[in-house]
Amino acid sequence: MNAAALSILTLLTSPLLNASSIASHPDSSSLIVYNGNIGLVHEKRGLSLDSGKQSLIYPDVASSIQTDSVNVIFPDGVSLYSQQYRFDKITAQKLAEAHLGKEVKFYIETGSGLIYKSGSLLSADSQAVVKTAQSEIYTVPVSALIFSYIPSELITKPSLIWNIDTPKINRGILSLDYLVNNISWKSDYTLKLSQKSVDLSGWITIDNRSGKAFKETRVNVLAGDIDRVQEPKKRLYMAKAAVAEMDAPAVQEVSHEGYHLYQIPFPVTLPNNQQTQIKFVDIKNIPVKRKYKAKFSNPFYLQGEAKHTISQYLEIESLDRPLPMGTVRSYSKEKETTLLLGESAIAHTPKHEKIAITLGKNFDLHATEKTLSSNSDRYYMDKTVYYELGNRSKESKTVELLVPFIKNDKGQSSVATKQQYRWENANLLSFQVSVKADSKQSFEVHYRAKKQ
Structure with missing residues (x-):
């Protein structure tokens, strides 16, 4: 990595300075989750650039990023020449290679115990070669090396590296959009049955396995099947789910280009490898027929x-809102005992369409x-x-x-x-x-x- 890239990397964890740097956290971020196991990430970060050619590192992107989907917009005057995705998973071998020519500590096993020494690391293949200040050369296993820090040239978070050129000092906002895999959502419904009506509640469940945690992010989910070039991968599921605020403002539904977008009106945190649930439907006293x-x-x-x-099934004549596809679980009560009557899958259902909910035999x-x-x-x-x-x-x-x-x-x-x-x-x-x-x-x- 060249000196300019190392300089940028050092500044990544610092506030914006006069030298080239990028804000460590987004000024704003949003996420749209689709039915097809993909998500669209949007972020904006503050940017301060020195003049000249340089490498800029954008840290903490999702490890499942589709690099060919990246759309980055720099301030006027900045030219982008190339892009690279980097994620150096820390291993003993990579740490050793990053310490070549640098001072390291190591130990030697003897009959009476361990002897600790230090020296310059000359080689880091299957066996490490270390030269001490006394010009003694030792060959030890890489596992015997002791490291006191992680070298800055190792990028330990999934990151994008851009090679750019700017003719003058430039400060502004960088805008980034990209697609990620392994994030999905589904809708689940609970139907409570009384004699002549039902209460219907619905939950959005977002399953995030994208390799990135989204913190305090504006989240939308889109109901509908968009065309994709490749078939989506199968979804994976976690056993437990975190539940978002129960009494938060209502989720807003917007019809757009033949799809339905559900806008969550409060910031949502989506930890990686977890499910998060958000309530989006709550309708009382819906007339129902038994069929x-x-x-x-x-x-x-x-x-x-x-x-x-x-x-036997239940038929709802009409609702004034669309329902995304999902599983409906129907319950009723016999005195103080709650009974599960059945589970039924519904397809994407436009508003004012009949809804048939199967119970069982x-x-x-x-x-x-x-x-x-x-x-x-x-x-x-x-x-x-x-x-x-x-x-x-x-x-x-x-x-x-x-x-x-x-x-x-x-x-x-x-x-x-x-x-x-x-x-x-x-x-x-x-x-x-x-x-x-x-x-x-x-x-x-x-x-x-x-x-x-």
Whole structure:
């Protein structure tokens, strides 16, 4: 490293002086975390530059930095020629190499104990060679060397090094943007169910494994899938999570270019290799409907008889805000006992869209389908199917039964039944069947379709 770079490195931990230096901490910083396991870091730092060509070290960037994404803006008049990423992880070998030609201490093992000496380090390969003031030359293991300091040429924090030129003394603000990997966020929701409504709360969980701790930083998270050149890496998770202020100002949601940005209105500290949670949704008394659904077989693939369980879920007709994808955990109370009713994944959901939250399989409902007759010939498939729905609960239930069957308006297919139905997407029949408490309800359907 040249003398100019060493001079800059010495000044990194000092206040801004007349010589070239950069502030040790950002004047301002922000972070945007994306769904795709990346983050966009923005920082501004004070800068004081002497005139001439020099190397400038910008310390404490994330070790997962994407160096080809760096966008740095210097004050007017500063020319940038090249950039290097450096991070010297401290090892005994690197410390020895950095002490070549310098005074070091070392020890020699004898039968009576350790003898300590000092001298100039001449070589630092697998064995270190040291010359004492008495011109004695010793060969000792590198592990026998004793170091009293870390040489300034070792950059012990992930750093960017810029080779720049400025025609005159220049003071101003440096602006830096870069992408980092291994940082991600997700949303988790808690739904508390009462008889006719629910309370919904949501948490943003940021998982920071980027190799950098963000202190008192303005943090935003962006919901939406941006295009990337490479596939993102799998996310890693910590077992514990730090929780941000519970009663802080509300997180603001902003729609931008087809995405949704959630702005956290207070500075956030994100330690490296930890998770941090921030509350961003809190809605009370949302009207909700209980729904029940079963999916049946394509009638022409049904062989004999098949039994099916009934899924139960909650349906929210509309919310006045979008919800990013995440996991919804639904709870209710039986007297003083809290019960987990189920977990459900929701996709990115725009505002005013229906939200279906699956709970699980209903214990008291069951469905059966059975072939009554099959009269297929060379040209047509022809089958009659019997459906039965049982309800062993203490309340009447309405269950939606879904049957895959392609609609054809040219007389090539037909459905005949006394049970009311409707089409969904021209390839799915929906039967709404009401069943009284502790009873059964059945119906038959005749299907006919021309063979392809």
